[in-house]
Amino acid sequence: MAGSAAVTRNTLRRQIADALRDEVLAGRLPPGTEFTVKQIAEQYGVSATPVREALVDLAAQGLLESDQHRGFRVRAFTLDDFRGMIEARTLIVDGIFRRLVERGTAPGCGERLVSVRRRAEEACRAVQSGSLEVLIGYDLRFWRELSGLVGNTYISDFLHRIRVQCWAFAVPHLKAAPDLNAGLWSGHNELIDAVTRGDADEVRRLVHAYNQHGLDWAATLTTADA
Structure with a gap:
């Protein structure tokens, strides 16, 4: 059962990361847009853990910037x-x-x-x-x-x-x-x-x-x- 839960969470993590990346690339999340883990979790109706992992993944890819006190923002490239x-x-x-x-x-x-x-x-x-x-x-x-x-x-x-x-x-x-x-x-x-x-x-x-x-x-x- 624990293995099944991990697979589900990892699938959600990928789905959320892909969905947010697509929103950025479509221009619906413009540079500088800020949001929190809680906001994204509520938007997709999921728990905070896969959302946090997805946002960390996107930050590692350079699309988001992390702010310890304010959550995440879409990176503004120059x-x-x-x-x-x-x-x-x-x-x-x-x-x-x-x-x-x-x-x-x-x-x-x-x-x-x-x-x-x-x-x-x-x-x-x-x-x-x-x-x-x-x-x-x-x-x-x-x-x-x-x-x-x-x-x-x-x-x-x-x-x-x-x-x-x-x-x-x-x-x-x-x-x-x-x-x-x-x-x-x-x-x-x-x-x-x-x-x-x-x-x-x-x-x-x-x-x-x-x-x-x-x-x-x-x-x-x-x-x-x-």
């Missing part, structure tokens, strides 16, 4: 934070895709490539329709599955965390922008095509374009602020 994320992402992603095209994917990845391609197609459709929340979901899955083809969970987990933080920074700005699509990258299909062909030069070009797109978009925010 432009410098975002540029740092892009730099870290650039260094790691470049190495990942160089390995993918030079050494090939991990064994048994044929079906996973098909899945990644589906994520790419859905992400591109979301960009075309301007469906930001749908795009975020497919974009995160696309990059997680694509980086997972290398077969190193430490790398894919690290990149997923950075990408979630990038979206957490970007969403409020994208929603306030007069032209949403100007801030969205849509090269998912081209990238998976290049990876499938093993075209190292094209992969490097697309990855560079992806990261440069983020930096160029950040520069427009700097200009607007100025």
